[in-house]
Amino acid sequence: MTIRIGVVGTGAIGRDHARRINDVLTGARITGLSDVNLQSAKAVKSDVAPDAEIFAVGEELIASDTVDAVLVTSWGGAHEQYVLAAIAAGKPCFCEKPLATTAEGAKRIVDAEVAHGKRLVQVGFMRRYDAGYRMLKKVVDSEIGQPLIVHAAHRNPSVPEQYVTPMAIHDTLIHEIDVFRWLLDDDYVSAQVVFPRASSHTHAKLKDPQIVLLETAKGIRIDVEVFVNCQYGYDIQCQVVGEEGIASLPEPMSVVMRKEAQLGQAILTDWKDRFVASYDVELQDFIAAAVKGTASGPTSWDGYVAAISSDACVAAQEAPGRIVPISLPARPALYA
Ligand code: NAP
Numbered sequence: 001m002t003i004r005i006g007v008v009g010t011g012a013i014g015r016d017h018a019r020r021i022n023d024v025l026t027g028a029r030i031t032g033l034s035d036v037n038l039q040s041a042k043a044v045k046s047d048v049a050p051d052a053e054i055f056a057v058g059e060e061l062i063a064s065d066t067v068d069a070v071l072v073t074s075w076g077g078a079h080e081q082y083v084l085a086a087i088a089a090g091k092p093c094f095c096e097k098p099l100a101t102t103a104e105g106a107k108r109i110v111d112a113e114v115a116h117g118k119r120l121v122q123v124g125f126m127r128r129y130d131a132g133y134r135m136l137k138k139v140v141d142s143e144i145g146q147p148l149i150v151h152a153a154h155r156n157p158s159v160p161e162q163y164v165t166p167m168a169i170h171d172t173l174i175h176e177i178d179v180f181r182w183l184l185d186d187d188y189v190s191a192q193v194v195f196p197r198a199s200s201h202t203h204a205k206l207k208d209p210q211i212v213l214l215e216t217a218k219g220i221r222i223d224v225e226v227f228v229n230c231q232y233g234y235d236i237q238c239q240v241v242g243e244e245g246i247a248s249l250p251e252p253m254s255v256v257m258r259k260e261a262q263l264g265q266a267i268l269t270d271w272k273d274r275f276v277a278s279y280d281v282e283l284q285d286f287i288a289a290a291v292k293g294t295a296s297g298p299t300s301w302d303g304y305v306a307a308i309s310s311d312a313c314v315a316a317q318e319a320p321g322r323i324v325p326i327s328l329p330a331r332p333a334l335y336a
């Protein structure tokens with residue numbers, strides 16, 4: 001069976017997901033495209049999805065009987081309305097992160113999905129589909145005893161001028177926030193942020209680097225260095241200290257070279273290259289579930305918890321050193 005997918009938001013990632021569905025993955029094809037920028041939708045149709053119909057309004061695409069499932073890849077502020085429309089139409093929906101830009105918005109999606117009574121939403125937390133993180137999870141689950149501490153880093157060579165301090169949480173740390181809950185099968189109970197000496201490569205509205213300290217319900221302590229002007233590369237590090245051993249996220253595959261009296265390996269510089277394979281796996285998973293009229297992978301609940309946890313981290317940024325508690329409502333049975 002081939003399912004028909006409509007894409008709302010045909011910018012960078014919407015275009016790339018449309019390409020991967022039509023050219024790389026199996027079981028689906030793109031039949032609808034919509035974007036507030038009509039030219040962008042037209043360009044994606046001509047470049048990667050020639051059979052797709054262009055819809056002027058996202059909600060019309062979602063309601064169309066030529067669309068079985070929906071990809072929401074508009075900018076973050078325009079996710080909630082389309083995810084709610086997809087749930088109202090009873091159609092499986094893949095939503096890029098963030099699920100919504102506020103915890104209240106994410107909660108409205110959880111409530112709508114719970115009222116619908118069946119999972120329809122997958123959130124685009126693609127690290128759970130990364131081969132390296134999956135290998136790490138296997139080892140953490142079975143080889144090193146109980147996890148006690150996580151040391152992690154999220155480093156970008158540089159960020160655009162408009163990137164400001166809270167974006168280090170909402171746009172950057174959000175991936176760690178989700179993947180550690182999954183990796184450790186745990187939830188956060190508090191967040192704290194401390195700022196070391198600032199890099200001379202940052203600007204007045206961006207405190208960089210920063211260290212985010214998270215505590216989980218099981219008592220695991222996590223330290224994440226977020227350093228988005230690190231200059232040297234895009235580098236994701238994660239080391240889990242267990243009671244019987246230590247497990248580290250594998251480095252991306254790269255040729256080891258001996259040249260000019262140096263032994264070395266290249267480090268990636270573009271975030272797009274780091275998790276490119278995981279996007280294929282996550283969307284193939286979405287298609288497999290959508291064929292059955294449901295969704296798998298990261299849930300609306302995960303998107304909601306990520307939003308609550310992010311808000312706590314931003315509050316912690318605003319009061320450096322303060323420990324900000326994180327409390328979650330009861331998890332609905334749909335997400336057990
Ligand atoms: P982008 O290139 O700016 O594309 C977003 C598109 O959505 C633009 O064409 C924009 O049009 C359109 N849009 C804005 N408001 C809309 C609305 N109300 N209805 C329909 N379309 C609307 O951004 P992007 O990089 O593709 O990112 C899109 C989303 O994916 C973001 O939420 C981002 O966080 C997420 N993302 C996730 C990952 C990941 O690793 N999982 C990676 C990249 C992006 P205009 O340009 O005219 O505003």
